[in-house]
Amino acid sequence: MSAKLDLKLHVWRQKGPGDAGRFETHEMKGVSDHISFLEMMDVLNEALIAGGKEPVAFEHDCREGICGTCSMVINGEPHGPLKATTTCQLHMRHFKSGDEIWVEPWRARAFPVMKDLVVDRNAFDRIVQNGGFISANTGSAPDGNALPVPKTDADLAFEAAACIGCGACVAACPNGSAMLFVAAKASHLNHLPQGQPERAARVLGMLDQADAELFGNCTNHYECGAACPKEIPVRVIAELNRDYAKAALAVEEPRAAGGGDG
């Protein structure tokens, strides 16, 4: 059986980076509880277009919880109230008629708002450019089974590799820190034998870039872990700190500097 919901929606509207922005309130009547949160936003946007008004700009793509594109702070929580769930996978059955819902963009110094709920997350790409990889030119690989990886290591790497790069961790952090994102990438690659040669350079390079992008520092609130839709464990931050200490103490560690000699 499906229920219909009446909702009061307060949506952040902002014309562009220079605009101060404000909340705009919409009454939504008879919203089906079968649809997803983004489909509810589609319904709102169709109504806005029908009324000749500009629809709310928001980012989304796969709507399966894997591409990491969707990014809404719902009632103060990145990706909304449901644990381990992206906005696109949040369904309206988790709300009840009469609810007031506040929808905002990710808010962080390193993620400037571009329009309405759309923010610029390219800082993450630049962090990956500075060490978030294993240098393995196409064609140079040995047989896939030449290097066994103990299952415990493979599982730890996998747990961290599940990061979808959505940025909810940054949005949730009181310091706007990217620590969980950086640590997840480091942990993924540093738990694998293939990742060892560049381990120190990777950690130093990515953290340098995170600083340069004006992400804040980590002060162990762990709001990131609570907000993460993929439940990346916060133990990766402790691992990163250990790796950073070792790398920083080592003399003349090479820094990740892109591609080498291709």
Added chain:
Amino acid sequence: MKLDAKIPAGPLAEKWDRHRFELKLVNPANKRKFRIIMVGTGLAGGAGAASLAELGYQVDAFTYHDSPRRAHSIAAQGGINAAKNYQNDGDSVWRLFYDTVKGGDFRAREANVHRLALVSRNIIDQCVAQGVPFARDYGGLLDNRSFGGAQVSRTFYARGQTGQQLLLGCYQALERQVGAGRVRMHVRKEILDVVVEGGRARGVVTRDLVTGKIETFAGDAVVLATGGYSNVFYLSTNAKACNVTATWRAYKRGAGFANPCFTQIHPTCIPVADEAASKTTLMSESLRNDGRVWVPARKGDTRPPHQIPEAERDYYLERRYPSFGNLAPRDIASRAAKMVCDEGRGVGPTGRGVYLDFADAVKRVGKQVVSSKYGNLFDMYANITGEDPYSVPMRIYPAPHYTMGGLWVDYNLMTTVPGLYAAGEANFSDHGANRLGASALMQGLADGYFILPYTVGDFLAKEGPSKVAADADCFRAAAKEAEDRTKRLMSIGGKRSPDHFHIRLGKVMWEKCGMARNKAGLEQALREIPAIREEFWRDLRIPGSGADLNQTLEKAGRVADYLEFAELMCRDALVREESCGGHFREEYQTDEGEAVRNDRDFAHVAVWEHAGDGAAPALHKEPLVFENVQLATRSYK
């Protein structure tokens, strides 16, 4: 239009080696003088851009996303095939080649498919070296599973997120090259046109999705790795932004479009529950390894599933296809589901659904083992439907998922326009009329890592630099056309949104050109589509401006192209008077409802050439020659 597939001479197994030797090389010092335009950064585009940059070429890569990591390759769940034979179960390059040709219902090119099977082994090695966390056994070696349409375990996987892990591998390789300055990464830029002049591709016209600015980029070769067109159906498993624009624009600039009617309807998707649904969600068909598909034996049986005794259930895939059972290929499993629903035996509120039941698997191996294999898929299902698949069988129904058709390419992946390449789902080359599970990731990465780097170099070595700058007349003219078109879209001033038209088009395509097609339906679709298109250009409304971030305008441009492309798809389905793979013409079936292929008249690639707006496109045929496999009726019984 001349179709020269450039298939190398010699025995099948030696063709690729021989060809690689015959391809011309660019001197390492000269590579940096060439600029390659890569459109799309999924598995094919990302892998291609990274590999070409590693070789020393200058690459301009484009994505309409905020980051190359968002490409829809990321959503592939199940796995990637490779003929490693790590399981010692009789797999080989030849068997993967044979399975793929047969799975494609003998409508793919032998030489291309054999090459795909050959390089599949290198792909796994490459991905492991990049740190892709494939599933492993307790000895630390790579694990495999079986997958739809195969009787060997050759599928490598990373839980239910294989596509994500493979894409992150090639995204990281790509970002490494961006950091090294060899790739200029252009995010939030959408391709609006391909520039062709003097018989050669010269570059592209783009719209900056943030500023609305129309720009031009010149290159010595252009690669389109822009994915498929399943969203022509509106509801599909594709991401919302997936579109046909780049390949359609290339078609209108002279590239042949091959087999547009070959579309794949995936059997295991979550049925749509509401009219505001914006997409269908795929449940990996790896679920069919342990789940059993059934419907009530009796029509109109509305009892809840656990109250229906075994004797009154019809495990129709196991009954009809005893040797493949629940692992029957996608086209066959989809059609079988449609058939039982058409008989009135479908389940769920709409009657368009069948059960995928894990009760036996849970009994056999326990809930924990089932959860370790499929946990995230079960969670996703529970999230969307509000039902617990551990205790209630899943309900599934087929939905559009993948398109085998695409730009025609020769053995070098070059389209009929010299210097213009198409890779991954955007080309037509390897899957014939039906793609086997876990083969899309394989093809995307094969094209990007191991084929383009050789074949693009051969073209550049032979033809030299393009020497047409991005402000040349041909670029200015194409940019003006793109600008005028955007202005025209913005100024219609009607009442309806792009989605309104897209939904209507999707309904026509699903009903008339979906899982089953017939002459009368296709002819009706060919009357309905132009009517919707005419209304679109009269009654579209796009609020806001064309000079900033305007998602309604982005959608409108894509829908406008789908409204043209859909016609070509129906036309292709109409003239292919046979049933093969995903193309099922109701007029051509056995009494039991199995597809009847016509090898005498249709063992060819149908290639369409644009003849101007309003004019009927010209049909060309590339005959398919089978020297190594015997054309047989595909049987999975």
